Amino acid sequence: xxxxxxxxxxxxxxxxxxxxxxxxxxxxxxxxxxxxxxxxxxxxxxxxxxxxxxxxxxxxxxxxxxxxxxxxxxxxxxxxxxxxxxxxxxxxxxxxxxxxxxxxxxxxxxxxxxxxxxxxxxxxxxxxxxxxxxxxxxxxxxxxxxxxxxxxxxxxxxxxxxxxxxxxxxxxxxxxxxxxxxxxxxxxxxxxxxxxxxxxxxxxxxxxxxxxxxxxxxxxxxxxxxxxxxxxxxxxxxxxxxxxxxxxxxxxxxxxxxxxxxxxxxxxxxxxxxxxxxxxxxxxxxxxxxxxxxxxxxxxxxxxxxxxxxxxxxxxxxxxxxxxxxxxxxxxxxxxxxxxxxxxxxxxxxxxxxxxxxxxxxxxxxxxxxxxxxxxxxxxxxxxxxxxxxxxxxxxxxxxxxxxxxxxxxxxxxxxxxxxxxxxxxxxxxxxxxxxxxxxxxxxxxxxxxxxxxxxxxxxxxxxxxxxxxxxxxxxxxxxxxxxxxxxxxxxxxxxxxxxxxxxxxxxxxxxxxxxxxxxxxxxxxxxxxxxxxxxxxxxxxxxxxxxxxxxxxxxxxxxxxxxxxxxxxxxxxxxxxxxxxxxxxxxxxxxxxxxxxxxxxxxxxxxxxxxxxxxxxxxxxxxxxxxxxxxxxxxxxx
Ligand code: CU
Numbered sequence: 001x002x003x004x005x006x007x008x009x010x011x012x013x014x015x016x017x018x019x020x021x022x023x024x025x026x027x028x029x030x031x032x033x034x035x036x037x038x039x040x041x042x043x044x045x046x047x048x049x050x051x052x053x054x055x056x057x058x059x060x061x062x063x064x065x066x067x068x069x070x071x072x073x074x075x076x077x078x079x080x081x082x083x084x085x086x087x088x089x090x091x092x093x094x095x096x097x098x099x100x101x102x103x104x105x106x107x108x109x110x111x112x113x114x115x116x117x118x119x120x121x122x123x124x125x126x127x128x129x130x131x132x133x134x135x136x137x138x139x140x141x142x143x144x145x146x147x148x149x150x151x152x153x154x155x156x157x158x159x160x161x162x163x164x165x166x167x168x169x170x171x172x173x174x175x176x177x178x179x180x181x182x183x184x185x186x187x188x189x190x191x192x193x194x195x196x197x198x199x200x201x202x203x204x205x206x207x208x209x210x211x212x213x214x215x216x217x218x219x220x221x222x223x224x225x226x227x228x229x230x231x232x233x234x235x236x237x238x239x240x241x242x243x244x245x246x247x248x249x250x251x252x253x254x255x256x257x258x259x260x261x262x263x264x265x266x267x268x269x270x271x272x273x274x275x276x277x278x279x280x281x282x283x284x285x286x287x288x289x290x291x292x293x294x295x296x297x298x299x300x301x302x303x304x305x306x307x308x309x310x311x312x313x314x315x316x317x318x319x320x321x322x323x324x325x326x327x328x329x330x331x332x333x334x335x336x337x338x339x340x341x342x343x344x345x346x347x348x349x350x351x352x353x354x355x356x357x358x359x360x361x362x363x364x365x366x367x368x369x370x371x372x373x374x375x376x377x378x379x380x381x382x383x384x385x386x387x388x389x390x391x392x393x394x395x396x397x398x399x400x401x402x403x404x405x406x407x408x409x410x411x412x413x414x415x416x417x418x419x420x421x422x423x424x425x426x427x428x429x430x431x432x433x434x435x436x437x438x439x440x441x442x443x444x445x446x447x448x449x450x451x452x453x454x455x456x457x458x459x460x461x462x463x464x465x466x467x468x469x470x471x472x473x474x475x476x477x478x479x480x481x482x483x484x485x486x487x488x489x490x491x492x493x494x495x496x497x498x499x500x501x502x503x504x505x506x507x508x509x510x511x512x513x514x515x516x517x518x519x520x521x522x523x524x525x526x527x528x529x530x531x532x533x534x535x536x537x538x539x540x541x542x543x544x545x546x547x548x549x550x551x552x553x554x555x556x557x558x559x560x561x562x563x564x565x566x567x568x569x570x571x572x573x574x575x576x577x578x579x580x581x582x583x584x585x586x587x588x589x590x591x592x593x594x595x596x597x598x599x600x601x602x603x604x605x606x607x608x609x610x611x612x613x614x615x616x617x618x619x620x621x622x623x624x625x626x627x628x629x630x631x632x633x634x635x636x637x638x639x
Contacts, residue, residue: 011023011024012024013242014067014069015063015241015242015243015244016061016067016242016243016244016253017052017053017057017058017061017067017068018050018052018053018058018243018253018255018265018266019050019242019243019253019255020049020050020243020255020256020257020333020334021048021049021050021069021071021334022334023334023342023344025069025071025090026048026334026335026336026342027342028090028093029048029071029073029088029090029336030045030048030336030340032088032093032094032095033045033073033075033086033088033095033340034340036094036095036098037075037084037086037095037098039075039077039084040077040079042078042079043075043076043077043078043079044075044076044078044106044109044111044112044338044339045073045074045075045109045336045337045338045339045340046074046075046076046106046107046109046258046310046338047072047073047074047106047107047257047258047259047310048071048072048073048258048335048336048340049071049072049257049258049259050069050070050071050072050255050257051070051071051072051087051088053068053070055280055454055589058265058266068089068091069089069090069091070087070088070089070090070096071087071088071090072085072086072087072088073085073086073087073088074086074106075106076105076106076109076112076160076191078160078190078191078192078193079191081160081191082100082101082102083100083101083104083105083106083565084098084099084100084101085097085098085099085101086098086099101565104565104567104569105160105565105567105568106565106567107259107307107308107309107310107565107566107567108145108147108162108190108308108309108310108567109310109338110310110313110337110338111337111338111339112162112190112193112338113145113162115193116143116145116162116164116188116190116193117143117164119188119193119194119195120143120164120166120186120188120195121138121141121143123186123195123198125186125195125197125198126164126184126186126195126198129184129198129200130166130181130184132200132203133181133184133203133206134206135168135181135206140168140169140170141166141167141168141169141181142166142167142168142169142176142177143164143165143166144164144165144166144167144176144177144387144388145162145163145164145165145387146162146163146164146165146297146300146301146303147162147163147300147303147304147308147567147568148161148162148163148187148300148568149300149302149537149538149541149568150537150541150568150569150570150571151300151537152537152570155196156568157568159189159191159192159196160189160190160191160567160568161187161188161189161190161196161568162187162188162190163185163186163187163188163297163300164185164186164187164188165180165181165185166180166181166184167179167180167181168180168181168206170210171210173212173214174210174211174212175210175211175212175213175412175608175609177211177387177388177412177413177414177415178207178209178210178211178412178413178415178431178434178607178608179206179207179209179210179211179417179434180204180206180207180415180416180417180434181206181417182201182204182296182416182417182418183200183201183202183203183204183296184198184199184200184201185198185199185200185201185296185297186198186199187199199297201295201296201297204416204417204418204419204433205417205419205420205433206417206433207415207417207431207432207433207434208432208433209431209432209434209608211412211431211434211607211608212608213608213609230325230326230327231326231327232326232327232353235327236326236327236329236352236353237353237376238329238351238353238378240329240331240351243255243265243331245351245378245380247353247378247397248376248378248397248399249269249270249271249399249629250267250268250269250270250378250397251266251267251268251269251270251275252264252265252266252267252268252397253265253266254331254349254351254380256312256315256331256333256348256349257283257312258310258311258312258313258335258336259306259310259311259312259560260283260284260285260306260311260312261283261284261311261312261314261315261382261384261393262283262284262315262349262380262381262382262393262395263281263282263283264279264281264282264283264380264395265280265281266279266280266281267279267280267282267403269401271625271629276452276624277450277451277452277453278403278449278450278451278520278619278624279403279447279448279449279450279619280448280449280450280454281446281447281448282395282405282445282446282447282448283445283446284306284311284393284407284443284444284445284446285306285444285445285446285559285560285561285593286304286306286307286442286443286444286542286544286560286561286562287304287305287306287311287386287391287407287441287442287443287444288302288303288304288305288306288307288441288442288542288545289301289302289303289305289389289414289439289440289441289442290302290439290440290442290531290532290538290542291414291426291437291438291439292426292427292437292438292439292531293416293426293427293435293437293438294426295416296416298416298437301414301437301439302532302537302538302541302542303386303387304541304542304562304566304567305384305386305389305391306560307560307562307565307566307567308566308567309386311384311386312333312335313335313337313343314384314385314386315333315345315348315382315383315384316348316382316383316384316385316390317345317346317347317348318330318347318348318350318382318383319347320347323350323383324350324352324381325352326352326353326354327352327353328350328351328352329350329351329352330346330347330348330349330350330351331348331349331351332344332345332346332347332348333345333348333349348382349380349381349382350379350380350381350382351378351379351380351381352378352379353376353377353378353379354376354377354379355374355375355376356374356375356376356377356398357374357375358372358373358374358375359373359374359375359398359399359400359630359633360372360373360400360628360630361373371635372635372636373630373633373635373636374633374636375398375399375400376398376399377396377397377398377399378396378397379394379395379396380394380395380396380397381393381394381395385411388411388412388413388414389409389410389411389412389414390409390410390411391407391408391409391410391411392406392407392408392409392410392612393407393408394406394407394408394616399629399630399633400621400628400629400630401620401621401624401625401629401630402618402619402620402621403520403618403619403620404616404617404618404619405445405616405617405618405619406614406615406616407441407443407596407614407615407616408612408613408614409441409598409610409612409613409614409615410609410610410611410612410613411609411610412608412609412610413430413436413437413602413606413607413610414436414437414439415430415434415435415436415437416434416435416437417433417434417435418433418434418435419433420432420433426438427602428601428602428603430602430603430604430606430607431607431608434607436602436606436607437602438600438601438602439600440528440531440597440598440599440600441597441598441600441615442542442544442545442595442596442597443595443596443597443615444544444561444593444594444595444596445593445594445596445617446559446560446561446591446592446593447522447591447592447593447594447619448554448589448591449505449520449590449591449592450589451505451506451507451518451519451520451624452507452509452510452518452624453507453509453510454589455507455508455509455587455588455589456505456506456507456587456588456589456590457484457485457505457506457507457508457585457586457587457588457590458484458485458491458503458504458505458506458551458585458590458592459482459483459484459485459503459504459506459519460482460483460485460493460501460502460503461480461481461482461483461501461502461503461504461521462480462481462496462499462500462501462502463478463479463480463481463499463500464478464479464480464481465478465499466478466479484586485503485551485585486584486585486586487582487583487584487585488550488551488552488553488578488579488580488581488582488583488585489579489580489582490585491549491550491551491579491585492546492547492549492550492575492579493547493548493549493550494529494547494548494549495524495527495548495549497524497526501524502521502522502523502524503521503522503549503592504519504520504521504522504622505519505520505521505522505590505592506518506519507519508587509587512623512624512625512626513626514623514626516623517623518623518624519621519622519623519624520619520620520621520622520624521619521620521622522549522592522594522617522618522619523617523618523619523620524548524549524594524617525596525615525616525617525618526615527548527595527596527597528597528598528599529597530545530546530597531599537570537571539571540570540571540572541562541566541569541570541571542562542571543562543571543572543574543575543576544561544562544574544575544576544593544595545595545597546576547595548594548595548596549592549593549594549595550575550579550592550593550595551585551590551591551592551593552575552578552579552583552590552591552593553583553584553585553588553589553590553591554588554589554590554591555578558578558591560574561574561575561593561595562574562575563577575593594617596615596616596617597615598613598615600613
């Protein structure tokens with residue numbers, strides 16, 4: 001995956017207030033923080049990113065106006081055991097604020113994990129535990145991490161903890177995640193960088209199979225499929241100017257933050273002479289994977305891949321012809337690593353067009369004339385490797401005004417080891433002695449909406465069934481019931497597929513040609529309910545999974561559904577807390593938070609590497625346009 005590099009890139013011009021911090025700016029921020037605070041060399045930078053300006057500044061901005069640049073910084077001061085947040089003015093070259101945040105931990109930073117793996121490997125109790133399992137060669141041990149969570153103990157409240165889970169790797173390049181050295185768990189204080197203890201839950205056999213998936217591991221490769229070239233001899237149909245992308249009638253800005261990865265800003269549609277705003281900001285804001293297994297310390301396993309990991313640093317460098325096919329435009333991203341070095345991630349964001357079959361069609365039965373238009377979609381995507389899993393985050397734009405979010409899931413199952421014949425109630429055997437543990441993946445996407453402007457409202461729509469009776473003598477009547485969601489507690493909602501329930505974001509200050517309010521609807525797909533019990537540590541920490549949809553009134557600092565600091569949290573922050581204020585949602589600046597869950601009972605076919613799974617949702621115009629907005633598409637070329 002990521003062939004990231006530390007190098008001094010060319011100076012990048014800032015063209016817009018939402019442009020991510022450039023390498024020069026990142027370096028300036030780091031220098032200011034080092035100069036003006038008392039953090040020492042051991043301190044780690046969790047996040048250095050643009051402090052996004054006020055929406056009013058963005059909305060009023062015109063090309064070539066002066067741009068003020070501010071930065072946000074979060075630092076894990078390991079020596080002091082403290083977390084600090086800072087604001088930096090790049091224009092004034094100074095620290096504007098520096099605040100100690102008591103009682104929280106930053107996300108886990110890659111450099112800590114590297115140090116932890118090296119530390120664990122030389123600990124005598126770990127080496128003794130390996131010897132009990134017949135392993136003496138430390139080069140064959142892959143040390144991974146599993147977050148501690150918070151189950152209410154004293155050390156969870158006071159220390160920065162991480163648990164090491166190890167896997168046997170017989171030959172370099174073997175699958176590093178499938179041969180669990182089960183039950184041997186060093187517990188590390190990351191601030192002190194000391195092994196507190198090595199827990200041993202008992203020896204299990206090392207699974208015999210390598211679980212390799214590279215072509216060299218196959219006895220025979222099938223013939224390559226027939227050649228399929230995707231070419232655009234005249235180049236792609238989209239334009240890229242810095243972070244600004246325009247395609248068909250769409251325009252949006254592609255951003256990136258260390259905490260969220262790819263972010264889309266100011267998504268709008270050119271409708272005749274008007275640029276019509278739809279979404280101010282869209283990003284993935286949580287990805288949590290809770291497991292069902294009760295054995296050993298596996299009950300703790302509910303890693304928040306966004307809330308506890310610096311997700312952006314997991315982004316892959318993509319390869320043309322492999323990850324992406326066709327006429328591709330890539331964007332690089334730049335992130336300050338834990339040590340404050342600027343790292344370039346080349347080809348992190350992929351943009352291209354895809355043919356998507358037929359968009360609309362009719363054959364006139366009288367004239368026999370067929371009129372057909374093909375669908376083209378614009379794809380903006382990036383991939384992230386978080387431990388054993390690999391996630392694709394995809395946004396699609398269509399010519400009929402549809403926006404689609406899709407998460408793709410692949411990579412390697414999280415596997416424990418079991419005895420021959422040992423029952424696995426909360427997992428499935430996927431290879432000899434390999435227990436693929438049952439789990440879920442919950443994605444949360446934050447949609448800061450601005451349908452035709454900042455003031456929006458949300459209406460729930462579902463089928464309204466009418467009992468047979470005097471008003472419905474033939475039993476066919478059914479309407480669509482519309483309910484305005486007036487406040488935040490009322491707007492914590494769940495899907496209801498049998499009634500076709502969806503939600504529309506409307507602008508009550510704008511009407512379409514039939515007198516309705518212009519709107520976009522959020523169309524849910526299959527989803528799951530929480531599988532963990534109410535009051536469990538997971539449910540306390542990930543309260544957002546209780547509902548598929550939440551709507552909040554925009555407020556600065558309400559960026560993540562579990563709050564800004566999730567590591568070792570007891571829960572309580574984020575959506576459940578904010579919405580207790582029950583703010584009015586009528587004609588306000590609204591944020592939609594949509595949660596998608598995938599129930600993953602491992603299959604034999606998911607081993608040794610998992611074919612892609614998908615989940616997502618669509619946003620479709622609903623009376624936003626006065627008619628099919630793709631009537632004006634040119635006819636396709638007949639061949
Ligand atoms: Cu899974």
